[in-house]
Amino acid sequence: MADEKADVGLSDEYEYNPPALERAEENITPADLNQHEVAQAQQELRDIVEDPLDDPNMDRGLINDAEKALHTGDVKHEVALGHMIEEDSPYQEVRAAVSNVDDPSMPVNTFRAWFLGTIAVIVVPGLNQFLYLRYPSTTVTGYCVMIFTYPMGKALAAILPKKVIRTPLGSFSFNPGPFNVKEHSLISIMALMSYQSAYAAGIPAVQRFTLGLPDSEYGFGYGVLLILSTQLLGLSFASLCRRFLVWPASMIWPNNLPKAVLLNALHGVSTSQGTVYSGISRFKVFWILFAVLFFYQFFPTYIFTMLSIGNWFCVAAPNNVILNQMLGTQSGLGLLPFTFDWTVISAFVYPLATPWWSLANTLFGFIIFFMIVCPAVYYSNTWNGKYLPMFSTRSWDRFGQHYDVTNVVDQLPGGGLVFNAEKYNNYSLLYLPSALTISYMLSFAAVTGVLVHVGLFHGKSLYRQLRADPMSSTDIHNRLMSKYREAPYLWYGALFLISFAMGVGAVEGYDTGLNAGHFILAIVVGVVFLVPVGIVMALANQEVGLNMISELIIGFMNPGHPIGMMIFKTTMYMITYQGIQFIQDQKLAHYMKVPPRSVFLAQVYATAVGGVVQLAVQTWAFSNIDGICTDDQIDKFNCAQYTVFGTASIIWGLIGPAKTFSAGRHYSKLMWAFLWGALSPIPIWLLARKYPKSFWRNVNMPVIFTSTGNIPPATGVNYLAPILIGFFTQYVWKRRSPMSWSKYNYIISAALDASSAIAVVFIFFTLQYPKGPNADFLESGWWGNLAWQNTADANASPLIQLADGQAFAGTPIQLGQTA
Template structure:
């Protein structure tokens, strides 16, 4: 293995005198003799790439005086077209190597290399004709010049497509081009030694393409591209080292100048700013976060701008520090001559440029801007060069000393630092003189050093590096000087928590209930925080040696994040406020007396039990970079946007509106719009318009209905319907969206109709989709008919009445729920066992160091961490209180039931947490908890209810706590402050909920009865009373055990457990990206909320998500990066504001609008849940006897 480093003392010297010597000797066969007809194109395709083709035509010396055969053409694919120009070698095209030339920029045409530097022809003065270049590389090699990426030079694409934004994307396109060129256009080139060369930003392109070629060469049965070497001239390989070289290039005479270019003052500025610049670039290298990497511009820009601000016509030349620029920032007048020549009508016609290309430009600012929007400009490709060396490919780095933009000092610095087998001898090797024969005399042309080192081929390692664009677009870099533990933060957090908790607790007793999201608290506290910033005194106070101030200055995003953390716990409490629903159900509907102590302890223990467990999983679910938690990104974006001040508003795909302005517009318009589907025209929420036309046609209503039908044409104009069950689709990765979307289509529109219309499980006697339970007459199941006075099951009455029947989708939903729980456990063990092991080692302080922390975890290390024993002690304390609660009050649940609930929670928290962290899809544990309790304590309602609440609420709360921890992690809140905020939020919310509930029970007249004032009917508690009696009395044993109608659903446990193993083995045997994107737990969980959700909720969710995270993210990436998460936050906040206004301004006072648009849905067979079949009065369906 060989690596060279060479330098020249002359600027702009790009000739390589012995290209053939770089390659190994080969004996390729003759080039394929293609019958090209001059003036026409011939098209070539490769079956392996059916969407790609090459159209090519032969040229003559009139367009380029090359002296050898030449061809031009385009690679055409998916509306994109990459231009290339090929030349035969002047020496021996049959034996000479083939070299690909790439010019950098990014966005500069490779015709610069062709007609200015090393190609076979140059532009004559005046720009009208060409002449032979005696120093052309075609003397010893066939050459290909390519305008890439798409959008550069004569390459073009359809106007609606996005320009490639990274070297990786460009490399993928180039690889396919080379495959078709070598296998179809010039098949004999398959054995010809191949080299890649280029300059400037090609220092990024070339190593990336080299890695892509070598990686693809390892794929079985793929034609190998015989890559032998890469050659990089004054390459932009490592931006950090390039900046480091500015001082040597401008402030010393080492480049070969008589005196330094810069004076002492300017050199002092570089010297003072360089350490900070290098430090932030090092972080950017390790953790390529776009926000963080762009922050280098603020520091390093001072260094670059000293010179580059003067790079213009008549100013400094960045490519030769001894010259002045002749023209614009590209400096060389020949570039304008090339541009003029290519744009000549005769040249245009000879090349066959299509009408889609309006004109040729040497440089594309669009391409440059596209790359600037990503981390590509800030990254180094040293690992790709190392990969190239280790796979037996020679590397030559050559430099002209007078180039500043990609200077010799910087390139030598990274070359010495490159870690590979030959690093030690290469670093210790001195530069030696390099001589060239000029006119028969031996003249020193520069210096060089080279090292030969053996490499081990065939040995592959596995390295994984995870990063969430999604995170870069939403999360700011840290500023540890921003105050966070302030009076304002705690005051607003506590007050906001009290108000939000009180409103949610009080109005969930109302019909319809009202739930307010954390976004409302964040919105309201923002102006309050700004007001406190303006009016509170800035005086410093000292109490017991502790100095503090009520007003530390500007109200900032970290203080606001404390409010968000507490408010997010409120919404988690609402998810888990089943405890309050339960004791209201016990007291008001089941007439079981509940004491004040029972209320306090039941709510505290069920809500707080999971906090300690969640904290112990911090290493597994919060710190890893792969655990993105997309659900918290809109809150990050919202906080970041609110507290941005005086920040430049960059254009994103033509959009200039600031994120804050967009956020405000979306909230205002969205809240006003919510009055339409939420009050004035409620039919828009489901919009099953076909059922409106034929409201009494049962078949049509079951096919197209959106309440109890399959909703074959799902439409909704209500954001609440889109996000109501699965959350915002703008937050879910495309692969997860696709899994859920396809799973929903398969199970809801294929499997369920087949089962339903086949009358399996007597489904035709019930609605297609309903969450209700039914008896054998098709009526809702009346549990009071089978319940004794002590709330136990009356066996005789049960046998005389009816078995329980479920709708088709409800049965299938149970089965898929069983499969989802089994599959998530197996899937996690198979695919995430390494991450779990590393997390376990990290939690006990024995991390292996193999998993590198991301930038957020690294920045959080400077804060004091929360010891694990804090969470452990919290868990033990709440566990002790829970045991006391079980024994002091008659809950019916034994102590081992609590331990079982905790064990189930611990087992499921990690896999369900990983699923939420990766794809923002929540897997409910309700089914499995009800199943376990029903089998252990059959017919004992209290045992079943308390066990289910401890399990279900703990799971929901645990994910809520971890989600809040990740929010604080992204916003760089010190972990101990987060711990204190969560503890405070738990206590404040617990006390507030209990106090409001007790007050409401005693002060709202006739509450939870039909005569209740202001419609406080307690619908949630009523629903849970029915649910509790059903599962506690009938139980899963009578639904799924031997002899029952739905026993086959238990097989889904086996299906869920085995299917991930099968997929895993297939993935190992046939490694394809498609298989790895199949996520079986997400597919099985795709119908978790159906019923009561319908296709309108799932399909609309999937369509919106795929549009934003598929189409917009791919084609308008800059727009997506700038606006996607703040748009999601704005839509959710608008929904919260709109519902709040509708409830208090209209619904609570009793205002109603009675008209067709608000009543038609309830009048259809779909709305009334009419089945396809009914029985005559006194008749029944189903079995005549049952167990």
């Protein structure tokens, strides 16, 4: 046996023996060993063995077992493996979370589902939009909706009349039976599509409060056109992506798995691998953890906020700037991430859902670019970094102060701003903190890197999927979903035409500084990236953001038009981001066996209603909250998120990126990142092809570039803490006890995410918001809530503090970089 393993490169470290395989081999009969069955099984195994580079989530034990069976000619084992793959997913993660059976008679489009879904898409988006205007804020998440609609659905099933009503169009009942998992899934999908603030809602806000344009010139209809067009365009292209991103079994979409486990656990649905392990049920584990964390969350959120912030060593030496920059969690690297707040740990990385290989790539990227490159850039004073905070989302001037855009623009008599080159030439170049500079560089590299990586590693499989009928595959979930009719292409085409018409109406019907050609370009570029970015997200749980490249494109093409920049950026970014959200939820529906036509209607309905509700709430708030969107607003409705968006519109739209990134300018060298980003996947691919069983098959350059893309405002604590947890759960626990991991990992993830989100919302509305601004537990002198604030980390102190009026560089005229 050892010789056989040596011949085919097998390893004892990767054995494959799930319960389903043992059952499949026991049930093999002589009739199963006919020529057709054997040939089909061998083809399935060859598909797994021959090209493993495009599927880093495929179980290496399964690859080894399939290769060994083919190599040794063990026909019975080949057929057993083939049957197991046909009866359930080959992915341990999916077998743990998703049921491999379906009941097509289970009602989905019920009165209960649409009634609760309608409540969700009105209340949750409206409430979140209201909270979005405040800083610090909180969010009612999709998990909150899943939890609250569960007892509501049970209650409706108990009280609604069960009488069947017959009409000329057919029969229906308000209460067709117990509240079921498919109804709950449909409601959850509606909530997931609408709970986040619509990106385009920021455009009217910036026009009013940053650019000083009168509302009467644009109006409510303008905002509706922007929101609906940018939100729905992504969905209109989802039909083109389903065969690549939904139907293939390899597109597992890790972030869906805790949601699927939670829905199944609440409704008592078992999964083939997730319920084999004996012990306490998932249902009990969820509610026990939910209760414990709910009460615990009061400590890091309200009673003892040092547990959340975690800059313990900075408190010991609050004025040591270098120590604060290395260990700080607010404006530092956060190298010792002692936080005990799940909302901080899971803010940007989902450690119990993201595969370990993806977390390892994230760790590598953080070490190389933020533990090595960023400090080297900062302490060598490259780009005058020492005079600025190491970590900050703001842009700065030569005096070490926030870049004051009022110093480079003129206010027009009727409202609006215009760039003043003379003022700019006598004021300052724009300077970026070192971490933000590195983040821009990685963003540029990720954009080109994702196209080359997907072309090299996934080109063959994309070509096969384009030519083949994906629904004819042996994947169990495809076979089960083949019973339901797909949403016709005509529906998606009609949605595109309507969305496109609304977008052109907003662009051409109002003074935006953008034309239909620019709008079409934004759509085309967004669509080009939709599948490549979607593949990385579906495999690695990491998204390649396009917001920076969108600003560059329109900023170079059409400088001097901040509104046009915002619309172009929003359209291009949301084509990809919103499109991926639609597709991710369609995969959740695929897992939960919700008919595609019902999902399409629910997504359109939720997006349209939620978007209009958000704009209406925002419009009401602007008219009824005194001092809104000002720094001294008494209840902190200061529109901090929109302030950042507005500043970006001026810097990249009005002033333009050419003054910062074009040849010979201060940050022109960052543009080389586009080239080395495109080249970097090539040697990785060559090494992976040469050594297909080595770690090179799991090296993913787009993930390395983009996974730390939230730095800043994120710091090391938001990456190192979840990666440490992910190492113990996704690597150690999964390998040492795969059955217990299968049963509990994802339900623990769902419990932590749901409980912390609901607790934070509860604390906000019951303890913080009613008491007014700055309300905190024992706020007068309690060390646990105040000590972390009095540090160089919390104050974002630079290494070199300039005196008033002192500058670290000359004016653009003096530096020879005039506008």
